[in-house]
Amino acid sequence: MAKVTGIGGVFLRARNPTRLAEWYRRHLGVPMSDGAAVTFHWTSDETTTFALFAQDTDYFGEPGQHAMLNLRVDDLAALLDQLRASGVEVLPDAEESEFGLFGWCVDPEGNRIELWQPAPGM
Template identity: 55%
Template sequence: MAGVTGIGGLFFRARDPQALAEWYDLHLGIGFRDGAPWHQAAGPTVFAPFDGDTDYFPADRQWMLNLRVEDLAGLIARLQTAGIHVETRPGEWDSEVGRFARIHDPEGNPIELWQPRA
Protein backbone atom coordinates (compact mmCIF):
# COMPACT_ATOMS: atom_id res chain seq x y z
CA MET A 1 0.00 0.00 0.00
CA ALA A 2 1.43 3.39 -0.99
CA GLY A 3 1.38 5.95 1.75
CA VAL A 4 3.31 8.48 3.75
CA THR A 5 7.05 7.84 3.96
CA GLY A 6 8.04 10.46 6.52
CA ILE A 7 7.63 14.02 7.69
CA GLY A 8 8.42 16.46 4.91
CA GLY A 9 8.51 19.58 7.05
CA LEU A 10 7.31 21.40 10.12
CA PHE A 11 5.88 24.84 9.46
CA PHE A 12 4.87 27.29 12.19
CA ARG A 13 4.38 30.99 12.77
CA ALA A 14 7.06 33.12 14.43
CA ARG A 15 7.33 36.73 15.50
CA ASP A 16 10.79 36.93 13.89
CA PRO A 17 11.14 34.01 11.44
CA GLN A 18 14.70 34.88 10.36
CA ALA A 19 16.05 35.17 13.92
CA LEU A 20 14.30 31.96 14.97
CA ALA A 21 15.63 30.07 11.93
CA GLU A 22 19.15 31.26 12.79
CA TRP A 23 18.71 30.10 16.43
CA TYR A 24 17.64 26.60 15.33
CA ASP A 25 20.58 26.41 12.91
CA LEU A 26 23.15 27.70 15.42
CA HIS A 27 22.12 25.67 18.46
CA LEU A 28 20.51 22.55 17.00
CA GLY A 29 21.96 22.37 13.50
CA ILE A 30 18.61 22.17 11.75
CA GLY A 31 17.02 24.28 9.06
CA PHE A 32 18.07 25.57 5.67
CA ARG A 33 21.79 25.85 4.99
CA ASP A 34 22.88 27.48 1.78
CA GLY A 35 19.31 27.09 0.48
CA ALA A 36 19.24 23.33 1.06
CA PRO A 37 16.86 21.59 3.48
CA TRP A 38 18.07 19.69 6.53
CA HIS A 39 18.38 15.93 5.96
CA GLN A 40 17.67 13.92 9.07
CA ALA A 41 19.10 10.53 9.93
CA ALA A 42 16.81 7.53 9.54
CA GLY A 43 15.17 6.45 12.76
CA PRO A 44 11.95 6.39 14.69
CA THR A 45 9.47 9.26 14.53
CA VAL A 46 6.59 9.41 16.99
CA PHE A 47 3.38 11.01 15.72
CA ALA A 48 1.05 11.27 18.70
CA PRO A 49 -1.84 13.62 19.45
CA PHE A 50 -2.15 14.33 23.19
CA ASP A 51 -5.26 15.00 25.25
CA GLY A 52 -6.25 18.67 25.24
CA ASP A 53 -5.55 18.98 28.96
CA THR A 54 -2.13 17.29 28.98
CA ASP A 55 0.52 18.71 31.26
CA TYR A 56 3.34 17.09 29.26
CA PHE A 57 4.03 20.46 27.61
CA PRO A 58 2.74 24.02 28.33
CA ALA A 59 -1.02 24.51 28.09
CA ASP A 60 -0.58 27.67 26.00
CA ARG A 61 1.16 25.69 23.22
CA GLN A 62 -0.53 23.49 20.64
CA TRP A 63 2.56 21.46 19.82
CA MET A 64 5.97 20.38 21.07
CA LEU A 65 8.90 19.51 18.82
CA ASN A 66 10.74 16.28 19.72
CA LEU A 67 14.21 15.90 18.23
CA ARG A 68 16.28 12.70 18.20
CA VAL A 69 19.89 13.24 19.29
CA GLU A 70 22.97 11.02 19.46
CA ASP A 71 24.88 12.60 22.36
CA LEU A 72 22.39 14.17 24.75
CA ALA A 73 25.00 14.96 27.41
CA GLY A 74 27.23 16.71 24.87
CA LEU A 75 24.33 18.70 23.42
CA ILE A 76 23.18 19.73 26.91
CA ALA A 77 26.69 20.99 27.70
CA ARG A 78 26.84 23.05 24.45
CA LEU A 79 23.38 24.52 25.03
CA GLN A 80 24.18 25.46 28.63
CA THR A 81 27.48 27.06 27.53
CA ALA A 82 25.39 29.17 25.10
CA GLY A 83 23.21 30.30 28.02
CA ILE A 84 20.20 28.16 27.11
CA HIS A 85 18.28 26.73 30.08
CA VAL A 86 18.03 22.94 29.86
CA GLU A 87 15.51 21.09 32.00
CA THR A 88 16.32 17.51 32.98
CA ARG A 89 14.52 15.20 35.34
CA PRO A 90 16.91 12.37 36.22
CA GLY A 91 15.02 9.20 36.97
CA GLU A 92 11.77 10.46 35.45
CA TRP A 93 13.14 11.25 31.99
CA ASP A 94 15.59 8.34 31.87
CA SER A 95 13.37 5.49 30.78
CA GLU A 96 13.23 2.28 28.77
CA VAL A 97 12.76 4.33 25.58
CA GLY A 98 15.73 6.62 26.19
CA ARG A 99 16.88 9.81 27.88
CA PHE A 100 15.17 13.18 27.59
CA ALA A 101 15.80 16.86 28.21
CA ARG A 102 13.68 19.92 27.50
CA ILE A 103 14.50 23.39 26.19
CA HIS A 104 12.49 26.28 24.74
CA ASP A 105 13.33 28.30 21.68
CA PRO A 106 13.50 32.12 21.92
CA GLU A 107 9.75 32.36 21.21
CA GLY A 108 8.86 29.94 24.01
CA ASN A 109 8.15 26.86 21.90
CA PRO A 110 8.90 23.64 23.80
CA ILE A 111 11.55 21.31 22.37
CA GLU A 112 12.11 17.85 23.76
CA LEU A 113 15.52 16.31 23.10
CA TRP A 114 15.43 12.51 22.95
CA GLN A 115 18.36 10.11 22.90
CA PRO A 116 16.74 6.72 22.11
CA ARG A 117 18.07 3.59 23.75
CA ALA A 118 20.51 1.71 21.53
Protein backbone atom coordinates (compact mmCIF):
# COMPACT_ATOMS: atom_id res chain seq x y z
CA MET A 1 0.00 0.00 0.00
CA ALA A 2 1.34 3.42 -0.97
CA LYS A 3 1.46 5.95 1.86
CA VAL A 4 2.61 9.31 3.18
CA THR A 5 6.15 9.24 4.57
CA GLY A 6 6.48 12.79 5.93
CA ILE A 7 5.68 16.46 5.55
CA GLY A 8 7.36 17.91 2.48
CA GLY A 9 6.14 21.42 3.02
CA VAL A 10 3.76 23.92 4.55
CA PHE A 11 2.61 26.75 2.31
CA LEU A 12 0.75 29.88 3.40
CA ARG A 13 -1.04 32.60 1.44
CA ALA A 14 0.08 36.09 2.38
CA ARG A 15 -1.14 39.56 1.47
CA ASN A 16 2.52 40.61 1.30
CA PRO A 17 4.87 37.58 1.16
CA THR A 18 8.02 39.73 1.30
CA ARG A 19 6.90 41.58 4.43
CA LEU A 20 5.72 38.39 6.10
CA ALA A 21 9.00 36.63 5.29
CA GLU A 22 10.84 39.50 6.96
CA TRP A 23 8.60 39.11 10.04
CA TYR A 24 9.47 35.40 10.26
CA ARG A 25 13.18 36.23 9.87
CA ARG A 26 13.21 39.01 12.45
CA HIS A 27 10.89 37.64 15.11
CA LEU A 28 11.29 33.87 14.85
CA GLY A 29 14.74 33.51 13.31
CA VAL A 30 13.41 31.57 10.30
CA PRO A 31 16.03 31.96 7.56
CA MET A 32 13.55 32.90 4.81
CA SER A 33 15.01 33.56 1.36
CA ASP A 34 14.25 36.66 -0.68
CA GLY A 35 11.71 34.41 -2.43
CA ALA A 36 9.83 33.97 0.87
CA ALA A 37 10.77 30.32 1.37
CA VAL A 38 13.10 28.14 3.39
CA THR A 39 13.92 24.46 3.15
CA PHE A 40 14.91 22.71 6.34
CA HIS A 41 17.25 19.74 5.84
CA TRP A 42 16.56 17.19 8.58
CA THR A 43 18.70 14.42 7.09
CA SER A 44 20.45 14.00 3.76
CA ASP A 45 17.22 12.80 2.14
CA GLU A 46 14.51 14.43 4.28
CA THR A 47 13.52 18.07 3.86
CA THR A 48 10.56 20.29 4.70
CA THR A 49 9.89 23.54 2.88
CA PHE A 50 8.03 26.47 4.42
CA ALA A 51 6.94 28.95 1.74
CA LEU A 52 4.75 32.03 1.46
CA PHE A 53 2.63 32.58 -1.64
CA ALA A 54 0.80 35.66 -2.89
CA GLN A 55 -2.79 36.00 -1.68
CA ASP A 56 -4.11 35.64 -5.25
CA THR A 57 -2.24 32.42 -6.08
CA ASP A 58 -4.31 29.73 -7.73
CA TYR A 59 -1.80 27.05 -6.67
CA PHE A 60 -3.82 26.24 -3.54
CA GLY A 61 -7.12 25.88 -5.36
CA GLU A 62 -10.00 27.71 -3.73
CA PRO A 63 -9.27 31.33 -2.68
CA GLY A 64 -10.51 30.65 0.86
CA GLN A 65 -7.82 28.03 1.49
CA HIS A 66 -5.10 29.87 3.43
CA ALA A 67 -2.63 26.99 3.81
CA MET A 68 -1.68 23.89 1.87
CA LEU A 69 0.20 20.83 3.08
CA ASN A 70 2.72 19.12 0.85
CA LEU A 71 2.96 15.49 1.93
CA ARG A 72 5.92 13.33 0.93
CA VAL A 73 4.76 9.96 -0.50
CA ASP A 74 6.51 6.74 -1.43
CA ASP A 75 4.58 5.91 -4.66
CA LEU A 76 2.51 8.74 -6.12
CA ALA A 77 0.82 6.78 -8.92
CA ALA A 78 -0.24 3.97 -6.61
CA LEU A 79 -1.48 6.39 -3.93
CA LEU A 80 -3.53 8.39 -6.44
CA ASP A 81 -5.08 5.11 -7.68
CA GLN A 82 -5.89 4.10 -4.08
CA LEU A 83 -7.47 7.48 -3.39
CA ARG A 84 -9.61 7.34 -6.54
CA ALA A 85 -10.73 3.79 -5.68
CA SER A 86 -11.78 5.06 -2.23
CA GLY A 87 -13.86 7.87 -3.70
CA VAL A 88 -11.44 10.67 -2.79
CA GLU A 89 -11.39 13.63 -5.17
CA VAL A 90 -8.09 13.49 -7.08
CA LEU A 91 -7.29 16.42 -9.33
CA PRO A 92 -6.63 15.41 -12.95
CA ASP A 93 -3.32 17.17 -13.46
CA ALA A 94 -0.06 15.70 -12.23
CA GLU A 95 3.37 17.24 -12.74
CA GLU A 96 6.93 16.05 -13.07
CA SER A 97 9.87 18.34 -12.36
CA GLU A 98 13.48 18.13 -11.25
CA PHE A 99 12.09 17.92 -7.70
CA GLY A 100 10.01 14.80 -8.43
CA LEU A 101 6.39 13.92 -9.11
CA PHE A 102 3.43 15.96 -7.86
CA GLY A 103 -0.28 15.22 -7.64
CA TRP A 104 -3.18 16.71 -5.70
CA CYS A 105 -6.23 15.50 -3.86
CA VAL A 106 -8.95 17.30 -1.90
CA ASP A 107 -9.91 16.43 1.67
CA PRO A 108 -13.56 16.33 2.88
CA GLU A 109 -13.30 19.98 4.04
CA GLY A 110 -12.34 21.11 0.52
CA ASN A 111 -8.62 21.65 1.23
CA ARG A 112 -6.25 20.90 -1.62
CA ILE A 113 -3.37 18.66 -0.52
CA GLU A 114 -0.21 18.38 -2.57
CA LEU A 115 1.30 14.89 -2.77
CA TRP A 116 5.00 14.73 -3.62
CA GLN A 117 7.15 11.77 -4.60
CA PRO A 118 10.64 13.27 -4.36
CA ALA A 119 13.20 12.78 -7.08
CA PRO A 120 16.06 10.47 -6.06
CA GLY A 121 18.38 12.25 -3.62
CA MET A 122 15.77 14.74 -2.42
